[in-house]
Amino acid sequence: MYLIKSNGYNVEIGTKIFKSISSLITKNKYSSHFIICDENTFQFCLPSLIHKCPNLRDAHIIELESGEASKAINISTYVWETLIENKADKNAVIINLGGGVVSDLGGFCASIYKRGIDFINIPTTLLAMADASIGGKTGINLSVLKNALGTFSQPKGVFINPDYLNTLPEQHYKNGLAEIFKIALICDKNFWNELKNTVTKSSKELLLLKSVTLKNKIVLKDPFDNGNRKILNFGHTIGHAIESILLGTNNELLHGEAILIGMMVESHLSFQKKLLSKKELQEVFSLLKKVFEPQKINELNLTSIIELMKNDKKSQGNKFQFALIDKIGSCKFDVIISDSQIKKAIDFYNSTF
Numbered sequence: 001m002y003l004i005k006s007n008g009y010n011v012e013i014g015t016k017i018f019k020s021i022s023s024l025i026t027k028n029k030y031s032s033h034f035i036i037c038d039e040n041t042f043q044f045c046l047p048s049l050i051h052k053c054p055n056l057r058d059a060h061i062i063e064l065e066s067g068e069a070s071k072a073i074n075i076s077t078y079v080w081e082t083l084i085e086n087k088a089d090k091n092a093v094i095i096n097l098g099g100g101v102v103s104d105l106g107g108f109c110a111s112i113y114k115r116g117i118d119f120i121n122i123p124t125t126l127l128a129m130a131d132a133s134i135g136g137k138t139g140i141n142l143s144v145l146k147n148a149l150g151t152f153s154q155p156k157g158v159f160i161n162p163d164y165l166n167t168l169p170e171q172h173y174k175n176g177l178a179e180i181f182k183i184a185l186i187c188d189k190n191f192w193n194e195l196k197n198t199v200t201k202s203s204k205e206l207l208l209l210k211s212v213t214l215k216n217k218i219v220l221k222d223p224f225d226n227g228n229r230k231i232l233n234f235g236h237t238i239g240h241a242i243e244s245i246l247l248g249t250n251n252e253l254l255h256g257e258a259i260l261i262g263m264m265v266e267s268h269l270s271f272q273k274k275l276l277s278k279k280e281l282q283e284v285f286s287l288l289k290k291v292f293e294p295q296k297i298n299e300l301n302l303t304s305i306i307e308l309m310k311n312d313k314k315s316q317g318n319k320f321q322f323a324l325i326d327k328i329g330s331c332k333f334d335v336i337i338s339d340s341q342i343k344k345a346i347d348f349y350n351s352t353f
């Protein structure tokens with residue numbers, strides 16, 4: 001069992017998390033318990049949680065449809081109405097049992113309800129374990145605008161059981177792996193080298209320990225995203241735009257898949273800004289292509305990307321600010337980039353197929 005101290009809460013990693021979850025629930029004497037899950041975590045993860053945490057047997061279960069579409073205002077309203085119908089007071093707790101969709105939405109609903117009630121994250125996807133469940137960002141989408149509504153709100157605890165990954169489909173495993181590669185690229189060259197050599201052989205627990213520790217260090221220093229935390233956005237400015245453009249089309253991408261392409265396009269921006277050498281650019285492209293096998297994106301048209309980026313929280317007016325790696329394992333933020341540089345980077349990405 002590994003324990004990482006975060007912003008007023010602990011992140012526990014290991015297969016024996018259930019005892020700690022039970023103790024936290026008992027210690028806080030919650031008036032009622034609400035478990036948010038989706039149809040997959042209802043089937044694969046809820047039975048063991050209820051079985052191993054007897055004090056959750058009376059919990060109200062809020063089951064959502066799986067997928068990004070649940071990170072929406074109508075679903076939040078459904079959650080709040082369920083809390084009200086079941087007389088949840090200020091001392092109720094929400095337990096988010098699921099991937100990033102469940103923890104983003106559940107954390108958001110908890111942080112708003114009666115000006116904030118406690119919530120606990122039990123992430124069940126690699127992406128949520130390594131990234132989404134820690135750091136205190138909660139949120140939902142507003143039409144196609146990703147995370148347009150959200151809060152900073154810290155969970156009471158994060159409990160990561162790598163055994164939950166046994167039922168996770170391969171595509172979703174790779175989706176989470178993309179964020180793990182990102183954390184290595186922005187802040188730890190040794191970790192990048194480890195991933196290069198041993199990604200398939202590494203123990204999941206150690207992979208998670210390393211990536212959670214690295215993300216935690218960054219968010220602890222900058223809990224409200226005013227400075228260095230912005231480096232976590234590497235790959236996300238272009239990635240979010242791609243994700244939004246393809247949302248609802250036949251070529252819809254998972255978050256991590258879009259971020260992966262974002263990281264490749266943005267690495268070329270780093271190269272154009274003379275932050276990244278040609279050799280390192282090639283190293284980034286060749287490893288990411290080998291592990292993830294991304295596709296050429298024909299819909300990557302500049303006009304729609306720029307339009308979406310104007311709404312991105314990271315842009316100010318017509319200036320596009322990027323977090324860009326300045327070598328493998330190090331990252332700068334607030335780097336100003338022009339439309340034509342973005343076009344060049346997208347053309348380069350597409351030309352490699």
Ligand SMILES: NC(=O)c1ccc[n+]([C@@H]2O[C@H](COP(=O)([O-])OP(=O)(O)OC[C@H]3O[C@@H](n4cnc5c(N)ncnc54)[C@H](O)[C@@H]3O)[C@@H](O)[C@H]2O)c1
Binds near residue numbers: 066099132255
């Ligand atoms: N708050 C943050 O800091 C942060 C960071 C990164 C990403 N995010 C958000 O996270 C979201 C993506 O999260 P995600 O990739 O976990 O998606 P997700 O929550 O949709 O889960 C992916 C799929 O896996 C299924 N699933 C979950 N656990 C399973 C299990 N153990 N076995 C079988 N199936 C399982 C789900 O039902 C779903 O179909 C995005 O909305 C993104 O914006 C948030």
